[in-house]
Amino acid sequence: MSRTFNVVQYGIGPIGLSCLRTILSKKSHINLVGVIDIDPAKAGKDVADILGLDTPTGILVSPDADKVLSSTKPDVVVHTTSSFLARMYDQLILCARHGASIISSTEELAYPYVRHPEISAELDRVARENGVTILGTGVNPGYAMDALALMATGVCNQVRSVTIHREVDAGLRRLPLQQKVGAGITEAEFAEKKATGMFGHIGLVESIRLVADGLGWNIDRIEEHLDPVVSRKEVVTPYLTVKEGSVAGIHHHAYGYDGDQLLLTLDLKMFVGAEDPRDAVKVDGDPPMDLVVKGGIFGDTATVATLINGIPQTFFAEPGLKTVKDVPLVRAFGTR
Amino acid sequence: MSRTFNVVQYGIGPIGLSCLRTILSKKSHINLVGVIDIDPAKAGKDVADILGLDTPTGILVSPDADKVLSSTKPDVVVHTTSSFLARMYDQLILCARHGASIISSTEELAYPYVRHPEISAELDRVARENGVTILGTGVNPGYAMDALALMATGVCNQVRSVTIHREVDAGLRRLPLQQKVGAGITEAEFAEKKATGMFGHIGLVESIRLVADGLGWNIDRIEEHLDPVVSRKEVVTPYLTVKEGSVAGIHHHAYGYDGDQLLLTLDLKMFVGAEDPRDAVKVDGDPPMDLVVKGGIFGDTATVATLINGIPQTFFAEPGLKTVKDVPLVRAFGTR
Secondary structure (H helix, E strand, O other), rough: OOEEEEEEEEOOOOHHHHHHHHHOOOOOOOOEEEEOOOOOOOOOOEHHHHHHHOOOOOEEOOOOHHHHHHHOOOOOOEEEOOOOOHHHHHHHHHHHOOOOOOOOHHHHOOOOOOHHHHHHHHHHHHHHHOEEEOOOOOOOOOOOOOOOHHHHHHOOOEEEEEEEEEEEEEOOHHHHHHHHHOOOOOOOHHHHHHEEEOOOOOOHHHHHHHHHHHHOOOOOOEEEEEEEOOOOEEEEOOOOOOOOEEEEEEHHHHEEOOOOOEEEEEEEEOOOOOOEEEEEEEEEOOEEEEEEEEEEOOOOHHHHHHHHHHHHHHHHHOOEEEEEOOEEEOOOOOOO | OOOEEEEEEEOOOOOHHHHHHHHHHHOOOEEEEEEEEEOOOOOOEHHHHOOOOOOOOOOOEOOHHHHHHEEEEEEEEEOOOOHHHHHHHHHHHHHHOOOEEEEOHHHHOOOOOOOOOHHHHHHHHHHHHOOOEEEEOOOOOOOOOOHHHHHHHOOEEEEEEEEEEEEEHHOOHHHHHHHHHOOOHHHHHHHHHHOOOOOOOOHHHHHHHHHHOOOOOOOOEEEEEEEEEEEOOOOEOOOOOOOOEEEOOOOOOOEEEEOOOEEEEEEEEOOOOOOOOEEEEEEEOOEEEEEEEEEOOOOHHHHHHHHHHOOOHHHHHHOOOOOOOOOOOOOOOOOO
16 A cells, blocks of 8 residues: 555545645645635635645645546545535535545445435445445544444454443534534523534434444344533633533433344543543453543544545445445554 | 355364354354364364264364365365464465365464565465455454554554553463463573473564554564563462462563664563453554553453454455455454
């Protein structure tokens, strides 16, 4: 894998911008050939201007995906535009038709087959037709609550159930994440947001499906719960203050059953003031496994890492729509 | 992967016997079609007699590998005969020529390219010619000190160095392992054993090569050290007694350098009376990773698990000689 990959960055919101920085820091491994974003404020600007770099890169941001893809013919597109597949799967189709493999942060793409069976079939068909791979990944879904759990089971002869905890101190993360988890709002406001159906973490169901499929397990029922974590003390972050009694963040938990057997438990807490941030996988198996990432996996940078580190695996994988369980172990790439 | 795999077990020492038990416990996923072992005491016996089962399996142990392979045509051979490639690579060649993929516990096969370049090239050539895969795995090498470390780096944008600790309480393991680590012998006896060059753990160098290759790192020098762990108290196991001042086990450690830069540290302690048994990976990176398997991965059963769980990946992989970094994430298989 010592080749250099020609890469287009598609979408330069906060995660996309971090991807750009990482891509440019790995010049002997990755060659940035184009950047796509629909924001008129960014169109036509050199990537260097947007990132605040001294030397122009010669790569201008363009809103015209078709033009960028046909003129640059990338090996892989790093795609970071939306959490929801229905909103943007035409973007993936376009990349595939241009012969580019795609690694995407779209949460629903981490395991799209159940929520979006038709879109999944279409993506798989177009990817195969064009000899490219489409892969959804990220830190969660894509790693912390699914791939790492599957990895933990690799040394078990029997597995009866898997319990996955992720506790994130949102106070250490960027403002959008603190807002995303409702830090500082009241419980009534939390209930309102929850009622919209567009609040909370996206991906627990995808992670359950991914782990179950990886283990060859049937899951016929998934229960999902979203509760506020109420702060027992005042917490001040660089961006906001959470008063005692107001919402510090979310407790999002989901359970996968086969009949009345609870097989998979995913427990996610993201709140400011978390005292035991960690990622943990417990496998009730033979032998059992008790795996912990102390301090937890730092989401902002780790999400970028999963995307950039997955470039070689996405490029070399068999054509089609894939998940992280289908490709060789994603490990750090281009670090020396 | 809901198909059933026809499997031959090649070698039924302690690990091979455990593999047999696991294979027979997964009948809806694995179909045992043959067993090969050269031990005259086992030849001709039904597997059930050897395992102490009530019902005959109809599968007789045979020393004639050629005959077993040609009459049973297995999808995959689970191979557990030797730690050393030079002693048995003809066994792998024979399996490959019969069209069987192979998953093997041979430690040197976990990353054979540097220590055995010619054998590796030959294995790769014959595997490709016959459309089969040859994969070496196990808990160590194959998982604890290499695959798990690579997995940990998957969420890192930069990696400066990786430090891997494995501490095993040999007192909880079977007698051969306690003997293998020299539990109960004197320091002078330890020195004698060490001087033979056939003592200590096999696989640290393979793990270093595997991690380095996975990360695309150059390693031009490996330092390896083997020291006794001297017991500070008397420890009694079900099999033997280690007196205060005698050897409790091994401290085997290895270091991978690029020039004068220390990139990889592997620190393995296997001794009776270990107080903090664990597997730990520390990645000095961005973000850093501090991953721990509390209590450690229990080697005896876990080694069997890596072999049996790897059957589907070995079968479905591209033909050739592969390592665990080349195949999709090995996870538990056939557990329901």
